[in-house]
Amino acid sequence: MALVLAGIRFHWKTNIRDSVFSSSMATQGQVITCKAAVAYEPNKPLVIEDVQVAPPQAGEVRIKILFTALCHTDAYTWSGKDPEGLFPCILGHEAAGIVESIGEGVTEVQPGDHVIPCYQAECRECKFCKSGKTNLCGKVRTATGAGVMMNDRKSRFSVNGKPIYHFMGTSTFSQYTVVHDVSVAKIDPQAPLDKVCLLGCGVPTGLGAVWNTAKVEPGSIVAIFGLGTVGLAVAEGAKSAGASRIIGVDIDSKKYDIAKNFGVTEFVNPKDHDKPIQQVLVDLTDGGVDYSFECIGNVSVMRAALECCHKGWGTSVIIGVAASGQEISTRPFQLVTGRVWKGTAFGGFKSRSQVPRLVDKYMKKEIKIDEYITHNLTLGDINKAFDLMHEGGCLRCVLKLHE
Ligand SMILES: NC(=O)c1ccc[n+]([C@@H]2O[C@H](COP(=O)([O-])OP(=O)(O)OC[C@H]3O[C@@H](n4cnc5c(N)ncnc54)[C@H](O)[C@@H]3O)[C@@H](O)[C@H]2O)c1
Ligand SMILES: N[C@@H](CCC(=O)N[C@@H](CSCO)C(=O)NCC(=O)O)C(=O)O
Numbered sequence: 001m002a003l004v005l006a007g008i009r010f011h012w013k014t015n016i017r018d019s020v021f022s023s024s025m026a027t028q029g030q031v032i033t034c035k036a037a038v039a040y041e042p043n044k045p046l047v048i049e050d051v052q053v054a055p056p057q058a059g060e061v062r063i064k065i066l067f068t069a070l071c072h073t074d075a076y077t078w079s080g081k082d083p084e085g086l087f088p089c090i091l092g093h094e095a096a097g098i099v100e101s102i103g104e105g106v107t108e109v110q111p112g113d114h115v116i117p118c119y120q121a122e123c124r125e126c127k128f129c130k131s132g133k134t135n136l137c138g139k140v141r142t143a144t145g146a147g148v149m150m151n152d153r154k155s156r157f158s159v160n161g162k163p164i165y166h167f168m169g170t171s172t173f174s175q176y177t178v179v180h181d182v183s184v185a186k187i188d189p190q191a192p193l194d195k196v197c198l199l200g201c202g203v204p205t206g207l208g209a210v211w212n213t214a215k216v217e218p219g220s221i222v223a224i225f226g227l228g229t230v231g232l233a234v235a236e237g238a239k240s241a242g243a244s245r246i247i248g249v250d251i252d253s254k255k256y257d258i259a260k261n262f263g264v265t266e267f268v269n270p271k272d273h274d275k276p277i278q279q280v281l282v283d284l285t286d287g288g289v290d291y292s293f294e295c296i297g298n299v300s301v302m303r304a305a306l307e308c309c310h311k312g313w314g315t316s317v318i319i320g321v322a323a324s325g326q327e328i329s330t331r332p333f334q335l336v337t338g339r340v341w342k343g344t345a346f347g348g349f350k351s352r353s354q355v356p357r358l359v360d361k362y363m364k365k366e367i368k369i370d371e372y373i374t375h376n377l378t379l380g381d382i383n384k385a386f387d388l389m390h391e392g393g394c395l396r397c398v399l400k401l402h403e
């Protein structure tokens with residue numbers, strides 16, 4: 001039940017909402033000082049700082065981030081290999097939280113709403129959004145790539161007066177962040193935020209690569225290169241699409257045990273073979289796979305993933321993010337003879353419209369999330385969490401941001 005008073009909506013049932021709501025009344029319009037992990041330089045440990053977070057301006061939303069996971073793209077930018085990487089910055093883009101306050105003109109969310117910040121915006125008005133051909137949105141992309149907010153091309157974060165860049169329009173390694181309203185998905189307030197934070201990136205990317213980008217049909221043979229969170233979500237998507245064989249390829253043989261739980265039916269370790277891995281797969285599948293997915297970010301593997309596809313129709317989808325300066329290559333004959341090379345961002349999902357539906361699917365137990373979470377730590381442990389990412393046993397580590 002809800003009561004609207006002076007444009008403010010009160011919900012009786014949601015206690016968390018009420019408590020965040022009343023504390024947000026005290027902070028609205030004020031600078032908030034809170035803890036955040038600041039990346040000052042590539043590869044140097046993140047520093048937990050008291051950061052000042054300015055109030056949201058027109059078209060902006062300030063969010064209290066409750067939980068954030070780490071994605072390999074955070075590590076990629078931190079490593080200095082991202083051509084868009086700017087320092088000092090606050091990384092993080094796979095999170096969930098509660099709206100603390102909104103700027104002028106924001107109509108689709110209110111303080112107290114449970115939300116997932118989306119690095120891929122959806123304005124519903126730009127050429128991209130209206131094309132019906134892509135989930136990419138052009139409205140705020142130049143600002144998010146430059147680490148600033150669109151309104152005044154400035155950052156809302158600072159430490160002792162010195163600006164700190166935003167990252168991917170989300171910067172979720174902070175107890176509070178400011179994002180564009182076109183980058184906020186409002187979700188079911190009953191959904192557990194410590195789980196659905198994963199719907200900010202890795203899991204939708206893998207599922208959507210299969211459902212939206214490749215459009216895998218029942219009976220297809222699928223190869224997945226790299227069995228981290230993204231590759232396992234591809235496996236989950238391929239299983240639900242009715243693939244007949246799902247071949248996992250990874251240089252870490254320990255991945256097979258976990259991958260079986262996500263639908264992988266066969267495992268190949270390139271290290272066990274003298275032949276190029278594309279030839280191994282072509283031999284295993286009577287001429288090649290129907291669909292392959294590169295979930296690593298390695299340009300040699302991208303080539304192998306294309307070349308293991310069946311002549312005439314095989315489609316390969318690039319998901320992995322490769323370092324600055326890296327380029328892909330193959331013989332054009334591979335494409336002339338019918339193979340298709342594609343890529344996907346956020347699995348082709350339109351973020352604001354479709355993330356809430358993915359949350360609903362999770363609530364109905366139609367998609368997994370819990371199974372990808374191997375570790376839980378706090379913001380203060382963030383450097384340890386990055387170390388864990390480079391160990392084979394970690395899929396996703398979720399950080400709690402508030403005590
Ligand atoms: N396009 C997008 O929208 C999008 C979204 C999320 C993540 N990503 C990218 O997807 C990639 C995968 O992310 P993740 O979180 O699953 O990473 P991850 O590091 O957890 O998984 C990578 C897997 O690849 C395996 N691997 C490494 N080198 C290999 C090789 N040469 N051959 C076979 N296997 C190999 C590793 O053992 C590991 O299991 C990253 O590059 C990430 O930046 C892209
Ligand atoms: N700044 C990077 C871009 C890296 C990249 O490709 N990002 C993916 C998301 S990775 C999420 O973990 C993406 O969706 N890109 C589309 C976009 O950024 O608009 C680089 O330049 O290499």
Ligand SMILES: [Zn+2]
Pocket residue numbers: 071072073074093094201202
């Ligand atoms: Zn990511």
Ligand SMILES: [Zn+2]
Pocket residue numbers: 121122123124125126127128129130136137138139
């Ligand atoms: Zn748009």
